[in-house]
Amino acid sequence: DLERIFVSRYDDDLPQTNVERLENILGAVNDWDKLPELAMPGVDIAPDDDCTILYTSGTTGRPKGALGTHRNMLSNIFASAAAAARSFVRRGEVPPQVDPLEAPQRTALLSVPFFHATGCFAVMNPTLFSGGKLVLMRKWDPEIAMQLIEREKVNSAGGVPTIAWQLIEHPARSKYDLSSLEMVSYGGAPSAPELVRKIVESFPKSQPGNGWGMTETSATCTSHVGEDYELRPDSCGPAAPVCDLKIVGFNGETLPPGEVGELWARGPNIVKGYWNKPEATAETFVDGWVKTGDLARLDEEGFCYIIDRAKDMLIRGGENIYCIEVENVLYEHPAVMDAALVGIPHKTLGEEPAAVVHLKPGVHTTEAELRSFVAGKLAAFKVPVKIVFWPETLPRNANGKILKRDLKKIFVDEPNA
Incomplete structure (x- = not known):
């Protein structure tokens, strides 16, 4: 277990007794440049010693500390x-x-x-x-x-x-x-x-x-x-x-x-x-x-x-649909700035592809035009059945990955075929 945890710029109450504010030791963050220069302590560090715990993005599940x-x-x-x-x-x-x-x-x-x-x-x-x-x-x-x-x-x-x-x-x-x-x-x-x-x-x-x-x-x-x-x-x-x-x-x-x-x-x-x-x-x-x-x-x-x-791949009536393949075609359209494909439930096919896109500034297109554009490059079963236009850059986490779980909620109220 970790003996001590230091947090910086943490405004809430400290969650447990082994958590300490870094500012209590080093002073305010913006004053760190005023700290005196001191020699680093002599600590033996081996190449395979533990060094970092970075958390996974959590786009397909709960984040895990690597x-x-x-x-x-x-x-x-x-x-x-x-x-x-x-x-x-x-x-x-x-x-x-x-x-x-x-x-x-x-x-x-x-x-x-x-x-x-x-x-x-x-x-x-x-x-x-x-x-x-x-x-x-x-x-x-x-x-x-x-x-x-x-x-x-x-x-x-x-x-x-x-x-x-x-x-x-x-x-x-x-x-x-x-x-x-x-x-x-x-x-x-x-x-x-x-x-x-x-x-x-x-x-x-x-x-x-x-x-x-x-x-x-x-x-x-x-x-x-x-x-x-x-x-x-x-x-x-x-x-x-x-x-x-x-x-x-x-x-x-x-x-x-x-x-x-x-x-x-x-x-x-x-x-x-x-x-x-x-x-x-x-x-x-x-x-x-x-x-x-x-x-x-x-x-x-x-x-x-x-x-x-693997978790993003859609299966529509037994046919595999790779989201990246469809998204790349959408990106080829001159009006599209941002695009994501998600699966929406279907009572007989299992799921169908739907897309959310954000357009480039000052450019216009229609759902029918985008669907026709994709149909001209991919098999019919890969064409999104629904395309929603998003007014800003698609929602992402701090690591820059699109939050597809949030985008799926857009289609929750859409009627199934």
């Missing part, structure tokens, strides 16, 4: 460096030797929270390790972000796909000098192939980047940048050099390239398990592998393609 080690946390530094080097190697070039003490300081805009694996592990750690500068946003706002990019000459930005979309589609984008951007990257949620083309078109000097990971993989497990991403816009990239991926069938067999099954991952980034949840740990972590709950396939070169969350 118990990570120092090795887990630092794996992102090497994954980040390897991804950058791979782009040169794939082009047949030698990666440049950069002296961080001589090179210009690189600047990253951090617009996702530190309690999320992306913000803490995938962005903060590699940036600080390389001597970079972090520009922090307490709350995401696309126009404030563009102001910061211009003022601080930010080189890399992103976080989750919706952040990239909002930068691209914002009506005030032309007012700001965003030419310093060299990388617009994201993870944490599925992204549409259309987003890659938009980034290349909107930020000609910037490379698009994508990756896949989860709290249980301490963020980065795959990465996808540059030309590889442009040529495979529906992939999340190959595994990091020290990670392994495999696709497992319903009977526990390892599937060959091209076949869809559950994605399993292993490597030095896989957390120990779930805090105080031995049954959930035993169910999810098997012989060093984590069962991700994502449906995916691998191609012959090892590039991973996420098909859907």
